[in-house]
Amino acid sequence: MEAPASFEATGSFDVELVNHDTAVHVHCNLDEALSSVAQLDDVNHFVDGESRQLVRIQVYGDEELPVSGQLKIAAAHGSETRFVDVELTPPDFEPDPVAVDESLAEPPADAGGESESSSLVANPQLVVLVFGVLAVVAAGAIAVVVDNTLVVAGAVVVLVGFLVATYVLLRG
Numbered sequence: 001m002e003a004p005a006s007f008e009a010t011g012s013f014d015v016e017l018v019n020h021d022t023a024v025h026v027h028c029n030l031d032e033a034l035s036s037v038a039q040l041d042d043v044n045h046f047v048d049g050e051s052r053q054l055v056r057i058q059v060y061g062d063e064e065l066p067v068s069g070q071l072k073i074a075a076a077h078g079s080e081t082r083f084v085d086v087e088l089t090p091p092d093f094e095p096d097p098v099a100v101d102e103s104l105a106e107p108p109a110d111a112g113g114e115s116e117s118s119s120l121v122a123n124p125q126l127v128v129l130v131f132g133v134l135a136v137v138a139a140g141a142i143a144v145v146v147d148n149t150l151v152v153a154g155a156v157v158v159l160v161g162f163l164v165a166t167y168v169l170l171r172g
Contacts, residue, residue: 001075003082010091011062012038015055015071019047027074028055034069034086037061065090125169132162 007013017026026045030038041056057071066089074081136159143155 001073001080001082003073003084006085006087007071008087008089009059010089012059013057015057015073017045017047017053017055017073019049019051019053022049023047024049024075025077027072027078029072029074030057031069031072033067034071034088037064037067037088059088062090128169129166132165136162 015028024047026047028040028043028045030040038057038059038061041058045053045055047053059065061067066087068085068087071084071086072081073084136155139155139158143152
């Protein structure tokens, strides 16, 4: 059985059991120190021959880290046993600072007119008209290519819908 001598993690992690031989029972156990901040989903595992299995170790005591301990892995009813030194360290969640000064409260200087996105927000009817035209063109092109009565009828429905929507949009 192969296992690393030591392992370091900053939170929950998986142990991959890889079996290159016949089926085997594997028992995993955390010592007292690791058990105070982590737990195994299951301690007994049956690993089929020539297969892999993941064992999840859930770390739940971040405020008590760092913690060092041992993970015991025993195979074939204890005939092969390995101990892996595990060091659990707190995750590094130190956010990058953001510099804020008084200029953030001032509105941005106008660079000589509205940008495209702000004109679209101010004029959503334009967006509807553009997409409506695209829908009519696409429906018409498909109707010409497919040349099927049902498809042509569908294209006519799209055209009528576009015309009604345009009327309602411009009227309101």
